[in-house]
Every structure is written in C-alpha cells, then in structure tokens.
Amino acid sequence: MVAHPLLSVSNVSKSFGSVSVLHSITFEAHAGEIIALVGENGAGKSTLMKILSGVWPQGSFTGSLAILGEPVFFSSTKSAQKKGISIIHQELHLIPELSIAENIFLGKEPHRLGIIDKEALHQSTQKILQELDISLSPTIPVKYLSVGEKQMIEIAKALSHKTQILILDEPTSALTDKEIKKLFLVLKKLKSEGVLCLYISHKLEEVFEISDKIFVLRDGKLVAQKITTSATSTQIITDMVGREISEMYPPRTPSFGKTVLEVSHLTCRTDRGKKILNDISFSVREGEILGFSGLMGAGRSELINTLFGATDFDLFGNIFLQGKEFKPSSPRHAIESGLSLLTEDRKFSGIIPQRSVRDNMTLASLHHYSHKKIINLPKEKEIVKNFVQQFKIKTQSLRTDMTHLSGGNQQKVLLARWLLTKPKVLFLDEPTRGVDVGAKVEIYTLMNELARNGVAILLISSDLPEVLKMSDTIAILNQGCLTGILPSCEASQEKVMHLATTKATTRIAA
Structure with missing residues (x-):
C-alpha cells in the first residue's frame, strides 16, 4: 500500500476582483520535508500560504486540498489548526504583556473547577520549551524577549496545536546570525519528528542550507519544483524572474x-x-x-x-x-x-496601510503639484502612474490600498515617495x-x-x-x-x- 503524501494541493486558483493571483497550483509534500517556497514579490506565495492556513476560507478560491489523502475544507484558521496546520507570519502575533505560557496556550488554557490551572499551564509550557531546547521560564512576559526568542515562542505556540504542517513566512528577516542557527536546529529537529515545514524566504543562501526541495512561484504559477541538492542559485533566480540575471x-x-x-x-x-x-x-x-x-x-x-x-x-x-x-x-x-529617509520598518514607520498607492507615494511631495493648497490631481496621477510603470509595481490600480500589495511592492512605493522629493x-x-x-x-x-x-x-x-x-x-x-x-x-x-x-x-x- 502506497502512503499518501501529507499535503496535496490540486488546481488551486485565486483572484482578487479581476486580478488573478494564483493559477492552478498543484503539488504534493510529505512528512519530514522542509520545502522552500520562493518567488518575486507578488508571485503569490503569501496568498497560497493563507489558503493552506485557512485565512482564505473554502469558497474564496477554486481547487482542492487534502491531508493524508482525505479532502479538507477550511472555514477559518481555527479549522486549519484542528487539522494540524499552523502559520508563523513575518509580523509576530504575540501579546507583549502576557507571559510565555499565557501566549502559547491563549484560548486553550488548562482549567480546574472553572479556574485556570497555573501549575498545569506552566508544566505544559515547560514541556514544549524543553522539546525545542528553549531555556526560558514560562512566566517571563514576552515583552522582555528578543526577536529571535519571540520567534521560538511562536513555534512553541504552533506545536501546542499538535502541528503536523508548519508554515514559516520570512522567519529570519529580523534575526541575528546566532538566532538563525538556533532556528535551523529547531526546524531540523521538527523534520526528524515528521513535521512538514513550508519555508518562505527571499534569502537563497538560507534556502539551500535548510530545505530538501525548492518550489518556485512566478506570476501566480508554480513554474519549478527542484531537489535542493541538484539545483543552483542561478537556476532558481532565472526561474523566479523569468530571465537570466547576469549581474x-x-x-x-x-x-x-x-x-x-x-x-x-x-x-x-x-x-x-x-x-x-x-x-x-x-x-x-x-x-x-x-x-x-x-x-x-x-x-x-x-x-x-x-x-x-x-x-x-x-x-x-x-x-x-x-x-x-x-x-x-x-x-x-x-x-x-x-534629506530623505527610507525607514527600516515599512509597516511601522513607512506605509499608511488604509490609504491608496497614490496617496502613499505623493505624501512627502504634494507641494510640487499643489497651488494654494489645492492639489493638481491630473498631474499627481500622471506622476504616480509613471513611477508605477518605471518601478514595475504590481497593483490593481492607483487607488488600491497599500495593504493589498506585497512587501516588495510596498517598498517600491516608499522608495518612489522619497525620490519625488528630489x-x-x-x-x-x-x-x-x-x-x-x-x-x-x-x-x-x-x-x-x-x-x-x-x-x-x-x-x-x-x-x-x-x-x-x-x-x-x-x-x-x-x-x-x-x-x-x-x-x-x-x-x-x-x-x-x-x-x-x-x-x-x-x-x-x-
């Protein structure tokens, strides 16, 4: 009897309005694999992961998902978690004032006679931390942890759901080299225990170090599936951008x-x-x-x-x-x-999420196309349109909110903002x-x-x-x-x- 793959994705497609972001994605992944998912910004990586983790529920996309050969239908992230799928986002979702234990078991705390059993809570937390070789007290408030330590607590939180498929979105973007090495040791331990890890990253040196396979997305299509040991960075880059980058x-x-x-x-x-x-x-x-x-x-x-x-x-x-x-x-x-400054943290001190591409791009230079505080809207629109084309910013329109753009496209909008100040x-x-x-x-x-x-x-x-x-x-x-x-x-x-x-x-x- 042939064992079923842990995860099967068949002909998954997704659109936002008239913009198609995923086209017939099909692949299989097995227990104990680390699969790197790479591609340009806007290629569809995050959208695919949101489908797998229940952020985009059944009915909002076409195609099917299966775990160990059994079809699954997710209505929410909670229903995905019940099937053993957890996602760790690039922006960590921990509550600073709560302790490590309270964050890990938030919403599922052990009770005794209707009261949270603190002793059981701390014991369960300690057990998970020991499994991950994390030397931290369960009672420490999360606000006192480093970014790398918070990342580990997110993984511990995922494992508290009895996770069999772990999705990591740019997990090393804010980590030190020492913290990255620690993370990789944890991922290799999870791999040995049969956990399937789907690893999104732009850092190809990390991809080649940690992954077993590399899946490449381009323009919403799965264009390549490669065994890591038989691939080269040049091949992967060419697959990602659709052309050879010589320099x-x-x-x-x-x-x-x-x-x-x-x-x-x-x-x-x-x-x-x-x-x-x-x-x-x-x-x-x-x-x-x-x-x-x-x-x-x-x-x-x-x-x-x-x-x-x-x-x-x-x-x-x-x-x-x-x-x-x-x-x-x-x-x-x-x-x-x-002087102009492109800040380190675009989400915290760069973009205005609920405003349009147009509003974000011209924010610092409105005086260049205003007269007596009245904006010349046709001139503003033409300037923004030119920068969108020049920078190859992928957006449905100039009126699209920044929240709907990928991280890389948000960065391009911010860079254009500062260049407009000359x-x-x-x-x-x-x-x-x-x-x-x-x-x-x-x-x-x-x-x-x-x-x-x-x-x-x-x-x-x-x-x-x-x-x-x-x-x-x-x-x-x-x-x-x-x-x-x-x-x-x-x-x-x-x-x-x-x-x-x-x-x-x-x-x-x-």
Missing part, C-alpha cells in the same frame, strides 16, 4: 562631487544621559554611496534617524549640509533641507529587506542611477555582501562608536566583521 550588483564607475553632508564629533544622549552615539565623524560627497555596517544594536539606524530629525536625543558636535551648519529639528525640517541626501535603511531577487537588482540599478545624478546615498544593510558590493566607502559602527572607515576596494568581510566587533579605542580611517 546581481550592477557595475558602475563612481564620480564624486562636493561634500554634501559632514558630521563632526557627533554624540547623542537620552534625556537620562545614556550615550547612544559617541564621537561620530564622517562625510559623504555628491554621487557617493556610503555604506554603514555593524551588528544589531550598533547604532546605525539611530544615527540616520538623528540626522533626519526623527529622534529626541540631546545632540553634541556639528552637522554640516552643503557647507552650512545644520541642526535637524524634525523630519519636516530635514525633508525641506533636501533629495540631495538619501538615507536607505535596509532597503532590500523582504524584497525578492529581481526587485533587489532594480533597486541597485536605481541607486547607481541616483548616484550618477549626484545624489549622496547613505546605505544601511545587514546584508554584508550588499554593503561591500554597492558602497564606495564603508563605515563600521560598534555599540554607538565608529570603529573604522574603509574604501570599498580595501574592504572584505573579514575586515568589516573585525571592526564590527572591535571596541572603539582607535579608529581606522581611509
């Missing part, structure tokens, strides 16, 4: 102009006197891409947010913009002075996080074009190869101190990582 990092010949931004001995303190940044000095020229590298918590985001007037730190030292002293008092002041200095904080390979190349090409046109760019990225390949000069921070500045031609991963872990006793400069 991930487009070459350019830099040409520098005058110094645009100069920071001299900048120190920042909180209102309680704690130093956030200490004695930072650097400069960036017209047409230069200055990359900032460092470990999590090094102070990179704090630095550019301070320069953008988006912090309330007490500032000491000097900032000069085009040779004149500059004291950023607010983001509005920074924008009016020619900046002299552009701060890019993790610009390609959660963005697919094809979109990354488009963003890199755009960065080169902006630099060629004289824009000074400050790039922050946790992707070290990205910093090395896209920067002309690299500044390294550690614990709020500048530990080194290197020309890209002299930089290497080893040198940068050494400086990122070195105390700022002496500074190495180019």
